[in-house]
Amino acid sequence: MADGPVADPPLSKEEEEEEEEEETTSDELPQLSINDDAKAERETEAASDPSLYRYIKEDLFTSEIYKVEIRNLPKFIGFNDLKKFLAKHAINPHKIKLLSKQTFAFVTFKNEEERDKAMKMVHGLQWKGQVLSVRLAKPKADPILRKRKQEEEEEEATGGQPPPKRTDGDDEEEPLSVQIANAVTPLWNVPYEEQLRRKEQEVVGVLQRLAKEMGSTNKAMLPWLFAQKGKYNKMCCPLEDIRPSPTQTAYRNKCEFLISAGADGEDKTIGFRLGKYKGGSCAVVGPAETCHVSAEAKRVVSEFQTFIRTTPYSVYSPETYEGHWKQLTVRTTRSKQAMAVAFFHPQKLEEEEVEALKDSMRRHFTAGEGKDSGITSLYFVREGQRKSPNVEDLPCELVSGESCIHEELLGLTFRISPHSFFQVNTGAAELLYSAVGEWAQLDQDSTVLDVCCGTGTIGISLAKRVKKVIGIEMCREAVEDAKVNAQLNGLSNAEFHCGKAEDVFPNVLNAVVSPSITAIVDPPRAGLHSRVILAIRRAEHLKRLVYVSCNAKAAMNNFVDLCRAPSNRVRGAPFRPVRAMAVDLFPQTMHVEMLLLLERVDYRSHQANGSAGEDTGSSL
Incomplete structure (x- = not known):
């Protein structure tokens, strides 16, 4: 049900990055505490440099404020082991970060109730001979602000001279069109037959691993599995030939584009993020030369970019939480219908100003320069102060055109x-x-x-x-x-x-x-x-x-x-x-x-059904 590679959605910083977690202080196993003193301690830790943790003070959704550290985990467990363990105890985390070769993990939740429930249930539990301990964890620093601080410190250390530019032939030396292709369509220069071969091998690996997992969790299936693996290259079942896509380019009917400063220096640019937020980059590159975006979607992006550059409103900054324009989602159909959904943060604008902007948008795309954009359904979404990680919770205001598009x-x-x-x-x-x-x-x-x-x-x-x-x-x-x-x-x-x-x-x-x-x-x-x-x-x-x-x-x-x-x-x-x-x-x-x-499995016709209690390491 994936949408494949798309621009990052207009969510919180926690959703926009995948950086490594930092270990919290204290080598001693902490006692369970979710009272005000413990929360104050967490905030004191974050206050070591308040500028790096400013986002948790904003009235926005981020699961970082509902983060705990689980310590004293058994050695050699993996991400899936911890996920199964939490699910077994009816704990529903938003995100799990298990540090490799460490005996602790960071787990975030969507709200305070789920976090507190997890702390009470997990603290003191025994798992593989280890007694688990839970404490509140400090949030991670904003990666852009942290990178900027490091650059400032480097400048100070070198007497005010900026750090030398990289000359190692990396992506920064490549044209922007190549950089963005590498970021959003990493196989763009690989022959399609080779792409299919690689993907098929990925599935082969999955089926081979499933055969191993089944053998360890259902001993009664071992004779059947042995025969299957012998016939199907160690896989648990036959794998049919991969079905190629009828079209290999311009195939996407939905794209989510960020609105930010352009990597080429142009302001108010709509496109895909060139790097990751954790790398300290918010710059985007337009989709004009990307191979997976349709011509219809590219035309909508171009016309909408023209429109937002005529407005007095700046792009939204995920590091300062200032600015307005955040994202443009474009959906197209075979019948050439197009839906555009603009995400806008009103900040402290008066309602009259927002309504005037919507009117201006309506005029531009119905009677103005954008009337030939192909947009048949135009929506406006107020990002505001989101309390949920789900974009579906945000109401969409129809600005012009039909309320829906139709696909065959x-x-x-x-x-x-x-x-x-x-x-x-x-x-x-x-x-x-x-x-x-x-x-x-x-x-x-x-x-x-x-x-x-x-x-x-x-x-x-x-x-x-x-x-x-x-x-x-x-x-x-x-x-x-x-x-x-x-x-x-x-x-x-x-x-x-x-x-x-x-x-x-x-x-x-x-x-x-x-x-x-x-x-x-x-x-x-x-x-x-x-x-x-x-x-x-x-x-x-x-x-x-x-x-x-x-x-x-x-x-x-x-x-x-x-x-x-x-x-x-x-x-x-x-x-x-x-x-x-x-x-x-x-x-x-x-x-x-x-x-x-x-x-x-039909137990009436299969004698190798094992005992009802045979279950090694159930995760349910």
Whole structure:
């Protein structure tokens, strides 16, 4: 369900960077404390240089203010081990940073309640012979301000002389068009056949690793696994040839562009970030010479850049939290419709000024210089003071044009709203969904559960073959689109539920009475919540599962948990993988979509079912 490489979204600093964490002070194991004194201590630590931690004082969302340090972890554990351990205790972190070769980790949460719950539950727990300890952790320093401070200190040390420029032939010596291509489409200069080979090898590695994990978590499958690995190059199931994208360039129907200072010195530039925030860079380069962005989207960016340069409002600065223009999201369709969504921080502007800006935008794109931009749906979003990491929580104000755009896929029509998920490569998505329909082995008695359904594309594309389609999606806009899409395509056997999959799916599944149920899941990068996996395992009338993964490595826990041996906690017969395939939805990048078909083990016909309590290292 990934969108592939895009510009960084207009979120907090914590979301915009992936830098290494710094170790907090105190070598002694701390005592649990979440009172005011402990919070004051954390703020005192941050106050060692307040300018580097200014962002936590702003009234913006950042999980850095809900960060804890877990100490005394067992040696040799990995990220997935810690993630499984926290999930086992119903702890839902926003972000985990496990320092390599260290026995401590930093974990952030979305709010104070979740952080405090985690501190109370984890502190004092025993894990592999180690008694865990938890304390509040200081936030990390703003990387841009930290880099600037280091440069100032270097200048002072050299008598006011700036540090020498790099002359080692690195990316700074390359043309900007090459630098931005390397940043957003790193395989742009690799022949397409070689790109496909590399991606297929990535999937081979995933399936080989899954075979190993299954062998350690379900001993009863070892004889079957041994035979599979012998036949399929140490993989747990056969891997079909990768399906190439019908088009390798200009394929993206959605791009998220940052608005910032241009790397070429031009102000108010719309494009992709040249470097990472952690590297101290906010400069962007326009998409004119990028190979994955469509001509229609490039035209919208060019016209919108012209417009914002006529306004008196500056670009938003993530280091000072001043300025206004933040991001432009552009969505296009095969029928040449285009949606533009402008993200703007009003700061302390009066409502009259914001309304005047919207009027100016409307005039520019309906009767002014931008009337030929191709925009058919223009939205304005006030970034304001966000309290949530989810962009879907921000209301979109329609400035001009239609409220939605429409796309054709597999002969069907789909309505798309600003926040709704729709695969970014329409042609390749048709290949993907066709394979899903083939693998699902459906008939007129089948019920399809479409989990993380977005605008309903998968379920609706299969609806005429089955008795019923039930979709689940947490984005309310997408659910409304899915309902409309069912009507647009003359379907009366599809229903859609709004909510988190882990909250909705168990109840929906228990209510389904059907001789043939197939689940199709297309979750975000991190995979399905463990509660969804538990519900799937318990529902033994669900015999077939088609898993669509945009990040198979991140979904590995899901795959393993679906296949592990039954236990008192993980009830129901396990699944096993029987078929896999890669589909290239993201040419010029290393991202690839993986399709995995899993079928329930029938204990009535398989003697090697093991004991119900055999479960080594369950993560659920």
